Amino acid sequence: MAGTALKLGLNSQLPPFSLFPNQHRSSPLTTTSSSLSVKLFTSKRLHNHKPKAVLSTEKRTEGREEGRDGEKYDAIVIGSGIGGLVAATQLAAKGARVLVLEKYVIPGGSSGYYVRDGFKFDVGSSVMFGFSDKGNLNLITQALAAVGHKMEVIPDPSTVHFHLPKQLSVRVHREYDDFISELISKFPHEKQGILQFYGDCWKIFNSLNAMELKSLEEPLYLFGQFFKKPLECLTLAYYLPQNAGAIARKYIKDPELLSFIDAECFIVSTVNALQTPMINASMVLCDRHFGGINYPVGGVGGIAEALANGLVNMGSEIQYKANVTSIILENRKAVGVRLSNGKEFFARKVISNATRWDTFGKLLKAEELPEEEKNFQKSYVKAPSFLSVHMGVKASVLPPDTDCHHFVLEDSWDNLEKSYGSIFLSIPTVLDPSLAPEGHHIFHIFTTSGIEDWEGLGRKDYEQKKETVANEIIQRLENKLFPGLKSSIVLKEVGTPKTHRRFLARDNGTYGPMPRGTPKGLLAMPFNTTAIDGLYCVGDSCFPGQGVIAVAFSGVMCAHRVAADIGLEKNSPVLDAALLRLLGWLRSMA
Numbered sequence: 001m002a003g004t005a006l007k008l009g010l011n012s013q014l015p016p017f018s019l020f021p022n023q024h025r026s027s028p029l030t031t032t033s034s035s036l037s038v039k040l041f042t043s044k045r046l047h048n049h050k051p052k053a054v055l056s057t058e059k060r061t062e063g064r065e066e067g068r069d070g071e072k073y074d075a076i077v078i079g080s081g082i083g084g085l086v087a088a089t090q091l092a093a094k095g096a097r098v099l100v101l102e103k104y105v106i107p108g109g110s111s112g113y114y115v116r117d118g119f120k121f122d123v124g125s126s127v128m129f130g131f132s133d134k135g136n137l138n139l140i141t142q143a144l145a146a147v148g149h150k151m152e153v154i155p156d157p158s159t160v161h162f163h164l165p166k167q168l169s170v171r172v173h174r175e176y177d178d179f180i181s182e183l184i185s186k187f188p189h190e191k192q193g194i195l196q197f198y199g200d201c202w203k204i205f206n207s208l209n210a211m212e213l214k215s216l217e218e219p220l221y222l223f224g225q226f227f228k229k230p231l232e233c234l235t236l237a238y239y240l241p242q243n244a245g246a247i248a249r250k251y252i253k254d255p256e257l258l259s260f261i262d263a264e265c266f267i268v269s270t271v272n273a274l275q276t277p278m279i280n281a282s283m284v285l286c287d288r289h290f291g292g293i294n295y296p297v298g299g300v301g302g303i304a305e306a307l308a309n310g311l312v313n314m315g316s317e318i319q320y321k322a323n324v325t326s327i328i329l330e331n332r333k334a335v336g337v338r339l340s341n342g343k344e345f346f347a348r349k350v351i352s353n354a355t356r357w358d359t360f361g362k363l364l365k366a367e368e369l370p371e372e373e374k375n376f377q378k379s380y381v382k383a384p385s386f387l388s389v390h391m392g393v394k395a396s397v398l399p400p401d402t403d404c405h406h407f408v409l410e411d412s413w414d415n416l417e418k419s420y421g422s423i424f425l426s427i428p429t430v431l432d433p434s435l436a437p438e439g440h441h442i443f444h445i446f447t448t449s450g451i452e453d454w455e456g457l458g459r460k461d462y463e464q465k466k467e468t469v470a471n472e473i474i475q476r477l478e479n480k481l482f483p484g485l486k487s488s489i490v491l492k493e494v495g496t497p498k499t500h501r502r503f504l505a506r507d508n509g510t511y512g513p514m515p516r517g518t519p520k521g522l523l524a525m526p527f528n529t530t531a532i533d534g535l536y537c538v539g540d541s542c543f544p545g546q547g548v549i550a551v552a553f554s555g556v557m558c559a560h561r562v563a564a565d566i567g568l569e570k571n572s573p574v575l576d577a578a579l580l581r582l583l584g585w586l587r588s589m590a
């Protein structure tokens with residue numbers, strides 16, 4: 001096997017991840033061969049699979065990576081975002097032999113990290129759901145446990161502090177009663193409506209939390225759950241096609257409170273409540289109080305490192321700098337992948353953690369877009385990307401008791417969904433000071449921004465525009481929350497949608513799918529199987545959508561469906577065909 005073999009440990013010296021093209025540092029890893037292989041042959045395979053006869057021609061064998069024992073892999077996963085890694089590790093834990101191919105030099109994708117001058121920055125969100133030690137929805141804890149890892153976490157006393165028009169300030173406390181009391185104190189005339197709306201969210205959350213979470217595309221599991229938990233399943237089926245905004249309007253009349261619920265939804269879906277599926281809204285609006293928001297010690301990047309490490313410990317592999325450029329089809333069945341250096345790998349199943357736009361627009365570019373994907377693209381568009389500013393600041397700029405996460409929308413609710421309209425800010429050093437040099441904090445600021453704003457500019461104009469737009473955002477934060485912010489900055493790096501596109505390999509740098517109009521809840525969202533036999537998708541362009549916890553669930557679902565298809569889990573081909581047809585029909589109704 002080409003490439004350098006190395007062991008990935010939690011404390012391994014990984015190269016700094018950079019979202020920033022101009023300042024990207026070279027690292028020891030970047031000077032080695034074109035694809036790095038991480039292997040550890042410690043655990044025994046739990047089963048044996050016969051290789052498929054279709055791989056026998058000379059041309060196909062040339063450059064083909066043979067698996068250990070001369071077998072090919074059970075599954076290849078394209079990309080090591082949390083969605084891809086959870087699918088891979090869950091499969092490995094079930095006994096499959098998996099190969100993960102990652103374009104970049106470290107795992108994690110949007111949940112990666114990079115280091116600059118002693119500051120360790122999370123690339124994407126620092127708000128972590130699913131990390132508690134109770135219930136069924138702590139999917140990150142469970143994903144790590146499946147490969148023998150547990151991370152130390154720091155409980156966040158609040159999820160987010162909202163700073164909204166007309167000086168409306170709401171802190172989402174970890175304790176549900178504290179949050180509800182604060183909200184009712186701002187809207188006393190809507191006490192009943194508030195209790196009813198959030199009460200409905202709890203009904204859904206409790207149903208989700210009562211279920212064993214596996215693939216909704218696997219009939220034996222799905223029918224089993226209906227049999228074991230009929231009420232919970234019917235509750236979920238009832239809410240599946242509904243959106244949070246419509247339900248909020250049943251109980252609440254005050255437009256400002258409805259706008260607040262829009263903001264609650266916007267921070268997780270980048271759309272307003274009327275377009276946010278009720279199941280997704282309930283998941284986040286309740287889990288933040290049930291399991292709470294918990295920050296992993298050492299930063300979010302540790303999750304992907306631990307999963308990659310666990311994967312290798314289970315006898316599977318991950319290769320970095322492995323840029324998949326196409327999925328190999330044979331008789332319209334996905335049988336392998338080809339890298340930019342011409343190398344080919346073959347497996348029984350191929351799982352793409354690239355977005356659906358990248359998977360069907362680039363990796364399968366020769367293929368006509370399948371009907372199901374056309375329908376997906378009719379229902380969903382690419383959400384805008386982000387402008388992100390990572391800063392190191394002097395600690396003195398923080399007022400006492402500053403919360404870790406903030407959402408700022410100053411003047412008008414009309415700006416909520418506009419580019420640069422609202423500002424997200426995370427200060428993870430409030431929870432974990434080890435991420436910055438002593439006496440300093442990290443500010444990770446981001447705001448929605450479309451790629452069209454950044455294209456067609458010369459190098460100098462692009463750099464200048466980054467500076468101008470970032471400074472405006474910083475000025476707004478200085479005016480609203482942190483007097484003296486500008487003069488406290490010791491390090492600043494600005495990433496644009498182009499940066500996200502380049503380093504995360506996401507079409508237009510998109511944050512994920514966004515409904516084109518008012519969706520029927522989650523009904524139109526595709527699961528993991530695709531119209532191409534042998535090809536599965538995982539990540540945020542699959543059910544249930546954006547969010548680290550959401551893509552972790554898509555990874556769990558994908559691994560279960562793939563495991564059933566390769567005989568590692570029970571399956572029933574007759575029921576499979578019927579359920580997949582039914583689900584396809586339901587999606588076409590949405």
Ligand SMILES: NC(=O)c1ccc[n+]([C@@H]2O[C@H](COP(=O)([O-])OP(=O)(O)OC[C@H]3O[C@@H](n4cnc5c(N)ncnc54)[C@H](O)[C@@H]3O)[C@@H](O)[C@H]2O)c1
Nearest residue numbers: 079081082083103109110124125324505539540546547548
């Ligand atoms: N700023 C942010 O907060 C931000 C930005 C974008 C996405 N997100 C969130 O991150 C999560 C996305 O997780 P995910 O698991 O779906 O995906 P991901 O984008 O995190 O990871 C995909 C991985 O696949 C790799 N990849 C893509 N194409 C490849 C190819 N052709 N060959 C090899 N590797 C390839 C990428 O390098 C990346 O590491 C979602 O929750 C999303 O909403 C957050």
Ligand SMILES: CC(C)=CCC/C(C)=C/C=C/C(C)=C/C=C/C(C)=C/C=C/C=C(C)/C=C/C=C(C)/C=C/C=C(\C)CCC=C(C)C
Nearest residue numbers: 125127236237268280283405406424425426544546547550
């Ligand atoms: C199939 C049929 C037809 C029927 C059946 C019925 C049933 C049974 C159903 C079931 C269902 C289920 C199970 C479902 C599930 C779901 C889930 C789990 C979901 C989840 C979700 C999640 C989410 C969405 C999440 C998200 C999150 C996010 C996005 C986050 C983000 C964050 C950020 C951005 C940050 C912010 C920051 C600041 C403020 C600073």
